[in-house]
Amino acid sequence: MQIDNLLKQINFIKEIDKLKYVQRKTKLFNSDRNENDAEHSWHLAMMTIVLAEHSDQKIDVMKVLKMVLIHDIVEIDAGDTFIYDTAKNHTNTDEELIAAQRIFGLLPKEQAEEFIGIWQEFEEGITDEAKFARSMDRLEPLLQNTSTNGGTWKEFKVPYQKVYDKKKAIKNGSSLL
């Protein structure tokens, strides 16, 4: 049983290697290379550890870490959704739910349910942990843009107002940020 679980877990660990191939629209700091979802998720985890003390609410940092580490895994099947893309809004699409069930479903049952639950909590953005995790997800591209002369925003002609509206999501997690 423990061996059976381990084999499922190893299988999942191999499958999620694919997240390193999912390209985001954003560029690395001071570079022309696009960021991939795996290195993006690492950066959010680092931001979580470093910035957790600024949360307005007492948060379960471990849960936030799990959220940011797994939040993009569905994109292995469902692709990246650029937050300023008006055609395809970043809602919890059917496609993403099917992806979550397939990929997290590789894990032992209990763990699969835990991960799907954490991913859904992140998507809904209601709990303090989800708000903080989503703040990190919004803040990273803002930092990137300050170091590449507004690269992505210029490229996609994002109107200022939209950037401002999205930035408000950051305020939900921390009034200082």
Place this chain on the structure above:
Amino acid sequence: MQIDNLLKQINFIKEIDKLKYVQRKTKLFNSDRNENDAEHSWHLAMMTIVLAEHSDQKIDVMKVLKMVLIHDIVEIDAGDTFIYDTAKNHTNTDEELIAAQRIFGLLPKEQAEEFIGIWQEFEEGITDEAKFARSMDRLEPLLQNTSTNGGTWKEFKVPYQKVYDKKKAIKNGSSLL
């Protein structure tokens, strides 16, 4: 004071973006692209969450996560050390310590000290958390190699015995693995 800390933290968060440029010798699963340290660290964090239940000892999973997320950050200055490289063994070199002091030193004092301490604990490999974190670091390339027909090992002509010796480090973290 809180703002002062935040500015230091933002500065650190921008600096560590460079980890996405540090190339490892290992290839991605089923691919010719080299893995970078940031996506590698994300994968170790995922492995930690998924596999923590198999640890022989009761471990502080949050500390292990911090270890695997930061363990390679010194390589921004000090470069990657391939574990099968005999010329430059993976010891806690002076160069790495200077790198740790510079990079973690960008953070507020208390946080800088915490991170340097966690990195040193990982390097020493004595505590249960460090043993488990190092198991993850050894296990990832083993999994990669089973999916690319022994890519890196063949390429570097690593004798079997060396691979076996390194694998023993995994046993230190979990007898099942």
